[in-house]
Structure formats: C-alpha cells, structure tokens
Amino acid sequence: MKKHPRFAVVGHPNKGKSSIVSALAMDDSVQISDMPGTTQKQRSFPLKVDGKVLYELIDTPGFQRPRQVLEWLQKEKVSAEKREERIRLFINKYENDERFNDEIELLKPIVEGAGIIYIVDASKPYGQEYETEMEILRYTGQPSMALINHIEEADYALEWKRVLGQYFKMVRTFNPMSVNLENHISILESMAQLKEEWIRPVKEAIELFESYHKQMLEKSCEVISHLIYDALSYKERLSLKNEEVQESEKEEIEQKYQASLRQLERRSQKKIEEIWNHKNLEKTQNILAFEEIDLFSKEAASVFGLTRQELVVTGATSAAIAGAGIDLLFMGHTLLLGGAIGGLVGGVGAYFSFDKLSEIKLLGQKVGKHYLQMGPMQNRNFPYILLGRALYHLFIIMHRSHALRSAVELDEGQAFKVEWLNDALKKDLERYHQLFRKEIVVEGEKLTEYARVVQSAIGNIDNKVLNILN
Amino acid sequence: MDLKLYLNLYALLQRDVSTKEQQRAFGLEHAVLKHKPIAQLAAWEKRYIDLLKRPLLSERVTSYLYIMTFLLGTLSFILGLFSGIALLSYNGHEPVNVVYFMAMVIFFPLFTMLLALFAMFKSRSNSNILMHLTPAYWMEKIAARFAHKEESFKKHFNMDPILAKWIVLRRAQCMALLFSVGLLLALLGTVVTRDLAFAWSTTLKITPDGFYAFLNMLAFPWREFIPSAIPSLELIEHSQYFRLGERLSNEMITHVEQLGEWWKFLAMATLFYALFLRTILYLIVTIGYKRALKKSIFSLEGTSLLLNNMNKPFITTGALEGEGVVFSVSKDVQMLRELESVYDFIQGWALSSSFLEVLNEVMKVKAQHQVVEVGGSNTLSQDSEIARKSFGKVLLYVKAWEPPTLDILDYIELLLEYAGRVVIYPVGTENEGYQAKEKYIQIWVDKISMIDTSKIWIKVP
Numbered sequence: 001m002k003k004h005p006r007f008a009v010v011g012h013p014n015k016g017k018s019s020i021v022s023a024l025a026m027d028d029s030v031q032i033s034d035m036p037g038t039t040q041k042q043r044s045f046p047l048k049v050d051g052k053v054l055y056e057l058i059d060t061p062g063f064q065r066p067r068q069v070l071e072w073l074q075k076e077k078v079s080a081e082k083r084e085e086r087i088r089l090f091i092n093k094y095e096n097d098e099r100f101n102d103e104i105e106l107l108k109p110i111v112e113g114a115g116i117i118y119i120v121d122a123s124k125p126y127g128q129e130y131e132t133e134m135e136i137l138r139y140t141g142q143p144s145m146a147l148i149n150h151i152e153e154a155d156y157a158l159e160w161k162r163v164l165g166q167y168f169k170m171v172r173t174f175n176p177m178s179v180n181l182e183n184h185i186s187i188l189e190s191m192a193q194l195k196e197e198w199i200r201p202v203k204e205a206i207e208l209f210e211s212y213h214k215q216m217l218e219k220s221c222e223v224i225s226h227l228i229y230d231a232l233s234y235k236e237r238l239s240l241k242n243e244e245v246q247e248s249e250k251e252e253i254e255q256k257y258q259a260s261l262r263q264l265e266r267r268s269q270k271k272i273e274e275i276w277n278h279k280n281l282e283k284t285q286n287i288l289a290f291e292e293i294d295l296f297s298k299e300a301a302s303v304f305g306l307t308r309q310e311l312v313v314t315g316a317t318s319a320a321i322a323g324a325g326i327d328l329l330f331m332g333h334t335l336l337l338g339g340a341i342g343g344l345v346g347g348v349g350a351y352f353s354f355d356k357l358s359e360i361k362l363l364g365q366k367v368g369k370h371y372l373q374m375g376p377m378q379n380r381n382f383p384y385i386l387l388g389r390a391l392y393h394l395f396i397i398m399h400r401s402h403a404l405r406s407a408v409e410l411d412e413g414q415a416f417k418v419e420w421l422n423d424a425l426k427k428d429l430e431r432y433h434q435l436f437r438k439e440i441v442v443e444g445e446k447l448t449e450y451a452r453v454v455q456s457a458i459g460n461i462d463n464k465v466l467n468i469l470n
Numbered sequence: 471m472d473l474k475l476y477l478n479l480y481a482l483l484q485r486d487v488s489t490k491e492q493q494r495a496f497g498l499e500h501a502v503l504k505h506k507p508i509a510q511l512a513a514w515e516k517r518y519i520d521l522l523k524r525p526l527l528s529e530r531v532t533s534y535l536y537i538m539t540f541l542l543g544t545l546s547f548i549l550g551l552f553s554g555i556a557l558l559s560y561n562g563h564e565p566v567n568v569v570y571f572m573a574m575v576i577f578f579p580l581f582t583m584l585l586a587l588f589a590m591f592k593s594r595s596n597s598n599i600l601m602h603l604t605p606a607y608w609m610e611k612i613a614a615r616f617a618h619k620e621e622s623f624k625k626h627f628n629m630d631p632i633l634a635k636w637i638v639l640r641r642a643q644c645m646a647l648l649f650s651v652g653l654l655l656a657l658l659g660t661v662v663t664r665d666l667a668f669a670w671s672t673t674l675k676i677t678p679d680g681f682y683a684f685l686n687m688l689a690f691p692w693r694e695f696i697p698s699a700i701p702s703l704e705l706i707e708h709s710q711y712f713r714l715g716e717r718l719s720n721e722m723i724t725h726v727e728q729l730g731e732w733w734k735f736l737a738m739a740t741l742f743y744a745l746f747l748r749t750i751l752y753l754i755v756t757i758g759y760k761r762a763l764k765k766s767i768f769s770l771e772g773t774s775l776l777l778n779n780m781n782k783p784f785i786t787t788g789a790l791e792g793e794g795v796v797f798s799v800s801k802d803v804q805m806l807r808e809l810e811s812v813y814d815f816i817q818g819w820a821l822s823s824s825f826l827e828v829l830n831e832v833m834k835v836k837a838q839h840q841v842v843e844v845g846g847s848n849t850l851s852q853d854s855e856i857a858r859k860s861f862g863k864v865l866l867y868v869k870a871w872e873p874p875t876l877d878i879l880d881y882i883e884l885l886l887e888y889a890g891r892v893v894i895y896p897v898g899t900e901n902e903g904y905q906a907k908e909k910y911i912q913i914w915v916d917k918i919s920m921i922d923t924s925k926i927w928i929k930v931p
Contacts (some may be wrong), residue, residue, distance in 0.1 A: 027788035064876035214783040444769035
C-alpha cells in the first residue's frame with residue numbers, strides 16, 4: 001500500500017470529476033466532455049516534489065451499474081470489518097468482466113486506501129439513484145468527503161446538502177471553473193482532515209504548492225522582463241540592393257521590424273502559458289497592432305499605454321530627476337537649472353517621440369556594405385503598451401482554471417491600465433525603459449530588478465479587475 | 471571560472487541539453503554547491519560538455535585569443551625595444567635628450583593608464599570612445615580582419631560586449647607591459663654597450679632648480695631607498711643643453727663623465743611608471759575582467775533559469791501518462807416529434823409516481839395498462855419483472871439532465887425484448903417546464919443510437 005495520501009475522485013458520470021481533477025492538478029490535458037463515459041481508466045495526478053509524491057489525485061470513471069454492484073455486495077450479509085474484503089472479492093471476480101470495468105476502476109484505488117471525494121452537481125436536482133452510489137462508497141469504509149460542483153446556474157444545493165450530510169464526513173462547495181489559489185488551498189486543507197495521518201503531508205504539500213505558485217509568478221515576470229528588454233533593444237537590418245534607399249525597402253524593413261516584435265510577444269506568451277501548465281490553450285486575440293488600431297493613437301494608448309500628456313509628464317519627471325542630480329553635485333550653484341533643463345528636454349522629447357516607432361538609419365557606408373537599420377525602439381509609449389498587454393495576458397493565464405476548455409479571449413480591457421499603472425510605478429518603469437533603449441548590454445541583475453517591478457505591478461491588480469474582465 | 475566556461479555554457483544553453491527534472495536532480499546531487507553558483511554551473515558544464523560538437527567554440531575562440539595575444543605581445547615588445555634604441559641613439563655630437571625618454575616611460579604610460587581607467591568606469595557603453603583610443607583595440611581589429619576571424623565568430627556567437635571590452639582592456643595592459651619591458655631592455659642594453667651622454671633640453675622656460683624639483687617629485691617612490699637614482703641639482707645644471715650655438719657648452723664637456731648618471735633615474739622611472747604601475751593596473755583589470763566574466767555568465771540567456779531549476783524544488787502536479795482518446799460512432803436513430811395520446815405502458819426512469827402523474831398530465835398522454843417507476847430505488851429483479859410484463863407501445867421518461875448510464879441501457883435492452891415499440895422521452899426539470907435542453911437531448915440521441923434496433927424511438931422537440 002502506498003504511504004502518501006491518495007484521493008479518488010468519484011461520482012455519477014458527467015458531474016465534473018475530470019474538471020475538478022484538472023483544476024486541482026493544474027493539468028489541462030484531461031479529457032472533459034459532455035458525453036458520459038469519457039474517462040474509462042483511472043488516471044493518477046500526483047503532486048511530486050523532487051520525485052517524492054506528497055499526495056495523489058485519482059480521476060476515475062463514473063458509476064455505470066451501481067445497482068448491480070450493490071446487489072452483489074449485499075447478497076451476503078457480512079460484518080463491517082469484512083466489507084473491504086467483500087469489495088476485494090468483487091474486484092477479483094469481475095476484473096476481466098467488461099460490464100463492471102468502470103466500477104472496478106473506481107473501486108480499486110479506494111480499496112488500496114485512497115480517500116473518497118464524491119462529486120455531485122448541485123445545478124441538477126437530487127435523485128434517489130445517487131443513494132446506491134453513496135451506499136457502495138459507505139460500504140468501502142474509507143474516509144470520504146463530498147464536493148458540490150455547480151456546472152450550471154440552477155441551484156439545488158440545499159437538497160443535496162441534506163442528503164450528502166448523511167453519507168459524508170464533510171461537504172464542501174467547489175467550482176473548478178473559477179478556482180483560485182485561496183479556494184484551491186482550502187479544498188486541500190479539507191482533504192487533509194479526512195485522515196489524521198494525512199494532515200502533515202497535505203499541509204506540507206500546501207506550503208510547497210504556495211511556493212510553486214510564487215515560482216511560477218516569478219518565472220513569468222522574468223519572461224516579461226526579457227520581452228520588454230528584447231523588444232526595446234531589438235534592431236532589424238536590411239541589406240540594400242543599390243546605393244540609394246528605395247521607398248519599398250523602407251516599408252520592408254518597417255514591416256519586418258513589426259513582425260519581429262509581434263513574434264517576440266507571441267513567444268513570450270507561449271512561455272508563460274507553459275509555466276502555468278496551460279499547454280493546450282486555444283486563443284482568440286488581437287495581435288499587437290501597429291496599423292489596425294494605430295498603436296500610437298489616443299484610443300490605443302488609452303487601453304494599455306499612456307496618453308501623450310501622461311507620457312510628457314513621465315518623460316519630464318524622469319529627466320528632471322537626472323538633471324537634479326547635477327544640481328546636487330554642484331551644491332545648488334547651478335540655480336537648479338539642471339533639473340529645469342532636464343525636465344524640459346525630457347518632456348519635449350517625449351512629446352515628439354509619441355508617434356514615432358524608431359528611426360530608419362542607413363548604416364555601413366564606411367565599410368562599403370549598405371544596409372538599413374531600424375531599432376532600438378524610440379517610441380516611449382510602446383513599452384507601456386507591450387507591458388500592459390503582457391500583464392493582461394499573464395493575469396488571465398494565472399487566473400484561468402485548467403478545467404476550462406473554451407478559447408481564451410484576450411481582448412483589450414479598458415479598466416486594466418488604471419489598475420496596475422500608478423505614478424510611482426511609471427517612474428520606476430521609465431528608468432528601466434530608458435536603460436533598455438540605450439544601445440548597451442543590460443546585465444541580468446537589471447532584468448531581475450525589472451522583473452520585480454513587473455511583479456509589483458501584478459500585485460496592484462486585484463480581483464476587482466478579474467471580475468470586470470470576466 | 472574562465473572564458474571557456476562562459477563559451478561552453480553559452481553553447482550548452484543554446485542546445486537545451488537537459489530537462490528541468492534532470493537539472494533539479496543535478497542540483498540535489500551537488501547540494502554542497504547550492505550557494506556557489508559559478509561552481510555549480512562549472513560542474514554542470516563538465517557533465518554535459520561531451521554533448522557539444524568538436525572542435526568546441528570555446529577551444530576555437532580561446533586558441534584564437536591566445537595566438538592573437540602572443541602575436542600582438544611579441545609585436546609590442548619588439549616595438550618597445552626598437553623605440554627605446556631609437557630614443558637612445560647617440561651620434562657622438564649631440565647628447566641624448568632625456569625628456570623624450572621620460573615622455574615615453576612616464577607621461578605616455580600615465581596618459582594611457584588614465585584612458586584605461588576611464589574606459590573601465592565607462593565600460594558599459596557599446597560605443598565607448600575611450601576604447602577606440604586604445605592602440606590595442608585597433609591592433610586587434612586589424613589583426614582580426616586579416617585573419618577573417620571576427621565575422622566567422624560573429625556568425626556563431628555574439629560575445630557580451632562588456633566582456634569583450636574587458637578582454638581588450640586586459641590585453642592592452644599586457645601589450646603595454648611588454649612594450650615597456652622592451653624599452654627597459656633597450657635602455658639597459660644601450661647603457662651597457664655604449665657610452666651615452668644624457669642631457670635635457672626644452673623650449674619652455676624651466677630653470678635647473680625647477681627641473682630638479684620636478685624630477686624629485688617624479689622620483690618620490692624611490693628617492694628614500696635609492697637616492698643615487700635621482701639626478702642632483704649639479705648634474706641638472708651641467709646637463710642642460712641648448713641647441714643654439716651648435717656646440718656643447720664647456721661646462722658639459724668638463725663634466726662629461728657625470729652625464730651618463732641619468733640612466734639610473736630613467737631605469738627607475740621605467741620600472742616604476744611603465745612597469746610597476748602598469749602591473750598594478752593589469753591586476754585591477756584582471757579583477758574587473760573576472761567580474762565582467764561572472765556577470766556575463768549570469769547574463770547568458772538561460773543561466774538564471776538553469777540555476778533556478780537546479781536549486782528550487784521541482785514540483786509537478788500533472789498526470790504521469792497521457793489519456794486514451796475515446797471515439798464513439800453514432801448511427802441514425804428514429805426520432806419522434808409528437809407523442810401519441812395513449813401508450814400501453816408509461817414508465818419513468820428514477821422518476822417517482824407523483825412526478826410521472828404530473829408529466830402525463832403536462833404531456834397529455836395516458837397509459838392503457840400501467841404507469842410505473844423503474845430504476846432509481848427499485849431492485850434489479852423489480853425492474854426485470856416490470857420489463858417482462860411490458861408489451862405493445864412503451865413510453866419511457868428519462869431525466870434528460872442525467873447522462874444515460876449502462877444501467878438504463880441494460881434495462882432498455884431488456885424492455886425491447888418484450889415491448890413492440892419503445893419511445894424514450896428525455897424530459898427537463900420542473901424549473902425548465904419539463905422541456906429538456908438541446909445539448910442533453912443530443913447526448914441521449916448519441917447514446918440511444920448505439921442500440922441497434924428498429925423498435926426504439928426518441929422523442930425530440
């Protein structure tokens with residue numbers, strides 16, 4: 001018998017067992033279907049830390065012929081202590097009988113010591129036929145709890161609770177479609193209560209699970225940090241056919257430049273989805289737009305970026321701080337001109353760079369090789385737009401339940417920017433954006449620092465936004 | 471930690487040679503190195519180095535750098551030697567002006583060292599003008615262009631420019647050091663093999679007293695230990711040389727045996743300014759290079775992730791193996807849109823008698839013989855008995871929201887043995903007005919279609 005806690009998720013067909021397992025195991029590879037009998041074999045989802053299993057969830061097929069099983073079990077009157085043996089006998093007798101394939105698959109882990117998590121759908125009325133299933137589970141003598149799932153809007157939870165309370169030690173409500181870290185942990189805590197010996201390992205698992213969540217968030221912010229740096233410092237080159245630059249060549253390099261930036265964004269999104277175990281995600285998303293909704297139009301800026309006015313203030317403030325450093329160096333003998341000039345230059349620069357992507361430069365003339373270069377990104381609004389989109393994507397992905405099979409709609413949410421971008425953060429970000437734009441190599445430490453700023457931005461977004469977005 | 475480690479790590483990280491699980495296993499295996507990231511990375515590089523193609527990029531780059539350093543170093547030494555010989559050339563008519571030699575062994579090294587210091591502090595910028603002022607930078611550029619190596623390496627690898635700068639800075643100090651060794655050897659060689667007469671000459675209005683004070687200042691590092699290596703005021707007065715007159719002054723000629731004494735000062739100046747200070751700078755640059763190398767290693771794409779994977783618990787929550795895909799082939803099923811008003815038997819699967827009464831009323835149907843509950847809390851023998859007694863047309867209500875289990879299919883198959891025709895009617899809940907949702911009806915249609923008989927019908931809206 002395995003030593004770690006095991007939990008068999010059982011129930012009537014189509015009551016969301018696989019959805020619950022998918023959400024709790026953060027695995028979107030589980031087949032979820034309206035057709036009963038999609039799950040035909042028990043499937044194990046262990047929480048493993050460095051190869052050591054802390055607990056195991058087992059997805060099982062639904063009951064198909066519970067009345068026949070119960071009838072067989074009750075055919076002979078046995079004392080409570082012999083019931084487990086009777087179930088083993090049933091399993092041994094019908095192991096190769098296709099009629100009881102589903103029951104055998106679901107009973108096997110239970111007789112091997114797994115705790116029972118019985119799933120019901122409280123959006124459907126209670127029916128007497130469930131009692132046979134609950135009787136069989138009670139017959140096994142294993143610790144058990146019931147989870148009330150709500151697949152649809154209707155609510156029959158009260159009548160369910162009245163019945164479930166008679167059969168199970170604990171009854172909890174859990175919606176796998178909108179699971180968050182808090183209710184995930186709450187369910188794990190309930191599972192730990194099923195057996196005294198399981199409290200310690202499951203508690204340990206909860207702690208690790210929290211650190212796992214933190215790890216995923218940190219990794220995602222690192223990915224975003226690299227995306228912003230790579231996009232801002234990216235340079236596109238195009239060799240020229242003739243000495244004179246053709247208009248078509250200018251267009252070509254601009255298109256290539258934009259395509260490369262989009263590619264960077266897509267790659268980073270993919271990495272974040274992998275970090276959060278969303279490997280089978282289908283997305284409907286607006287691509288990073290440069291023309292369709294003009295990236296630098298007021299409309300686009302108001303969604304994720306800054307408005308021209310905000311940008312001017314941010315540019316002026318950060319340059320004024322640099323200028324003030326000079327004033328400080330000269331003990332104020334500059335009559336604070338450093339700060340004033342810095343602010344003016346920063347503000348004017350930000351104003352004029354508002355609708356410019358990057359300059360197209362003709363390079364290589366000295367060495368006889370003519371080529372055009374576009375980048376690094378000069379537009380000061382671009383990093384905010386890109387970062388806003390990346391945060392939005394991360395926010396959606398980290399809050400998305402693995403039980404969902406619908407396509408993710410990544411449409412731009414108006415409320416989003418307001419929630420994460422405050423003045424203090426703008427100043428912090430602008431400092432790094434200036435650094436990334438310079439043609440210098442940025443050390444890994446700086447990118448890690450930027451990732452921390454990104455993480456604080458994620459912290460600014462609360463569940464209110466999630467509700468608005470949903 | 472050396473350049474090879476950096477290059478090998480770069481090549482290995484590009485190839486993604488190990489999985490997250492293997493990286494964590496490696497971290498646990500080398501737990502003592504947990505807080506020594508460089509040692510940990512070096513051990514990891516050693517483990518996987520054999521997976522890289524030979525010749526290794528690191529071998530090619532370091533051998534190129536070695537050859538380049540050797541060639542440029544030799545060239546610098548020869549240049550220093552010949553420059554020294556040229557500066558000390560004495561034709562017997564005019565004395566050797568020590569100011570030239572001083573410029574070469576004191577002022578020029580101080581100036582280039584100052585440049586190097588600025589370049590060190592400004593070493594983060596890509597277009598660092600100070601770097602471009604370094605002769606070593608251009609010597610290497612020219613040599614690399616002749617060897618066609620620069621472009622060839624760039625195709626495979628773009629070295630961190632900060633690290634590249636520190637390599638150039640370090641090599642520049644090495645070359646300057648060898649150049650100074652050449653100068654010193656030239657001085658000693660010339661002093662030993664020739665009878666030199668040193669003098670000092672300048673257009674500037676500098677009195678011997680002033681020049682003496684200046685030289686005393688320059689000689690501060692050794693004036694306490696080797697006082698003979700500082701020219702005396704008398705020697706300075708005697709060795710001042712004016713070009714006008716085209717003849718040596720009588721005073722010079724009178725004290726000609728003293729004029730050679732300058733060599734001690736020049737040798738000490740070379741030793742201290744050109745060699746000692748340069749060696750100190752070389753050591754500082756070496757420290758800077760090591761730091762840059764360390765930072766470059768940590769800045770490699772994938773390094774932080776690798777360290778993270780090695781040192782943090784490897785947590786997995788997903789399934790161990792994939793899930794088999796279930797395919798179901800559905801056939802056509804006979805569908806009925808309108809119910810008949812009378813059936814021989816009306817049965818309800820897991821539906822109570824009272825519920826059935828309401829349903830019949832709503833659906834406006836009657837049973838000629840029996841309205842009865844099947845499934846639910848019935849025993850199998852009760853159901854079997856009911857099926858056996860059924861005949862003619864049977865209407866079987868089922869809960870549309872509950873999926874068809876094998877239990878109900880068993881019953882339908884049994885019922886079909888006795889009944890002439892069975893109509894399955896999936897109904898909705900009371901709240902839905904007993905009208906089932908489309909998606910639930912479809913599930914029933916799909917399931918019923920698996921029963922191969924013409925005696926079964928399904929009621930659809």
